[in-house]
Amino acid sequence: MKIITVTGYKGGVGKSTTAIHLATFFSEKGKTILVDGDPNRTAIAWADRGSVPFTVADERQAMKMIRDSEYAVIDTPARPNTDDLKELAKGCDLLVLPTSPDVLSLQPMLETARDLGDANYRALIAIIPPKPSREGELMQKELEDGGVPVFTTMVRRTVGFPKAALAGVPIRDINEPRFKEAWKDYVSLGNEILEILK
Ligand SMILES: Nc1ncnc2c1ncn2[C@@H]1O[C@H](COP(=O)(O)OP(=O)(O)OP(=O)(O)O)[C@@H](O)[C@H]1O
Ligand SMILES: [Mg+2]
Numbered sequence: 001m002k003i004i005t006v007t008g009y010k011g012g013v014g015k016s017t018t019a020i021h022l023a024t025f026f027s028e029k030g031k032t033i034l035v036d037g038d039p040n041r042t043a044i045a046w047a048d049r050g051s052v053p054f055t056v057a058d059e060r061q062a063m064k065m066i067r068d069s070e071y072a073v074i075d076t077p078a079r080p081n082t083d084d085l086k087e088l089a090k091g092c093d094l095l096v097l098p099t100s101p102d103v104l105s106l107q108p109m110l111e112t113a114r115d116l117g118d119a120n121y122r123a124l125i126a127i128i129p130p131k132p133s134r135e136g137e138l139m140q141k142e143l144e145d146g147g148v149p150v151f152t153t154m155v156r157r158t159v160g161f162p163k164a165a166l167a168g169v170p171i172r173d174i175n176e177p178r179f180k181e182a183w184k185d186y187v188s189l190g191n192e193i194l195e196i197l198k
Contacts (some may be wrong), residue, residue: 025190030070050168
């Protein structure tokens with residue numbers, strides 16, 4: 001089984017949205033469980049409002065249900081503490097750290113990366129504004145220059161994500177052509193992760 005943990009030092013950067021969509025991606029590859037490790041239970045509430053193509057459990061039930069899964073995606077609350085991040089990294093195959101593409105997030109991300117050292121993680125630039133803004137690319141370059149391993153894939157900002165959250169489904173299952181590209185962002189991210197996990 002492969003375990004992918006989504007976390008970060010900051011709140012509201014798309015962790016739960018990323019966990020839901022990675023679990024959707026992996027559910028197309030094999031049996032997948034999403035473990036909602038956030039006491040706010042954002043992911044569980046998302047699934048309860050509608051329907052998702054994977055099992056969702058909180059960390060207390062997960063032990064039993066995780067047994068026959070091929071992929072486990074773990075959502076977590078924000079962790080300002082890097083010791084916590086290091087311990088989380090030890091407990092999974094890959095740590096995914098979403099960050100928004102703004103200057104205020106750059107320095108903390110660089111510091112987190114320095115503390116994490118050679119742990120198995122990647123930064124994910126999420127909620128990037130539409131073109132002609134180049135904030136996503138700029139953030140990506142700054143992080144790369146700072147020696148931070150960053151996913152090539154970035155996730156665009158679209159109202160489709162809050163809409164999907166409200167409907168309790170992944171964006172893949174909202175029948176609106178304008179959201180297709182946003183789902184492709186997570187497909188691309190999922191494929192990058194599969195490549196890393198090989
Ligand atoms: N790519 C996106 N485009 C537009 N809105 C987004 C995107 N990703 C997330 N959001 C919205 O941003 C808000 C925060 O997202 P989310 O709950 O996934 O973040 P989080 O990091 O899990 O937050 P928390 O720290 O509270 O757990 C939500 O309203 C969500 O719908
Ligand atoms: Mg969350």
